[in-house]
Amino acid sequence: MGNQNSALVELNAEIDSLETKKYFSRETDPNNAFLDIQSGSGGTEAQDWAEMLYRMYMRWSEDMGFKVKIEEYSVGDVAGIKSASIHISGQYAYGWLRTETGIHRLVRKSPFDSGNRRHTSFAAVFVSPEIDDDIEIDLDMSQVRIDTYRASGAGGQHVNKTDSAVRLTHMPSGIVVECQDGRSQHKNKEKALSLLAAKLKQQEIDSQQESIASERKILVGTGDRSEKIRTYNFPQGRVSDHRINLTLYNLSEILEGKIDELINPLIAEEESTKLANMKNE
Secondary structure, eight states, X not given: OHHHHXXXXXXXXXXXXXXXXXXXXXXXXXXXXXXXXXXXXXXXXXXXXXXXXXXXXXXXXXXXXXXXXXXXXEEOSSSSEEEEEEEEESTTHHHHHGGGOEEEEEEEEOTTOTTOOEXXXXXXXXXXXXXXXXXXXXXXXXXXXXXXEOOBOGGGOBSOSSOOEEEEEETTTTEEEEEOOSSOHHHHHHHHHHHXXXXXXXXXXXXXXXXXXXXXXXXXXXXXXXXXXXXXXXTTTEEEETTTTEEESOHHHHHTTOOHHHHHHHHXXXXXXXXXXHHHO
């Protein structure tokens, strides 16, 4: 009977997981993720809180079967951490974690306060997708102007008397590449196309990085308490997500990495809002 119950629990968990995955509609959702944690106002208490969040996400990642690599880990002055950055590898790692971006607020009686007074501390979490270096560029040749001219060597002397050099201009971006290596126009064109594709790929990577930086500024902001997304209240043993008015009373389990109860409703709500907006357009 016990084995049947265990199998049923596992089956239900798998169904819930598949149900949530259908909401991963963003292009970057399947990507690996970088998760950054930065302690906020609150001194030692905030640095201890940042480390608690770090452990929470590490345990969640392990439970998910994801691979974790510590990119940066800055120890706090007395306890905890000032900041940390971890790389999380696994299917839909970014999709699962992207709703964690924001200010996380802690309310508790501080173990670092001899008067055992109640303290409020903050930590900022930012999740970004790992940018795919294997971006494929499909060149639309109708958008590329091809000019040929005579290649010249040192001193301006002509290498040959044919128009073997090639200049490509990608009109939408304004990127220009030239190749005049040798006497074959065909080979020069091939090399120029390869160089143009490489430059367009780098432009796409730069654009994604700029978008991520912009999103970080919007979502994390200054770290001010008014921008909090979630409150972890120790005296009441509860966690409240302020974006969807969700309150749970299993704080200890959540800090042990059981954050699916928070993530799943957020993803579902986001997709529901997205669909509603599409219908209203």
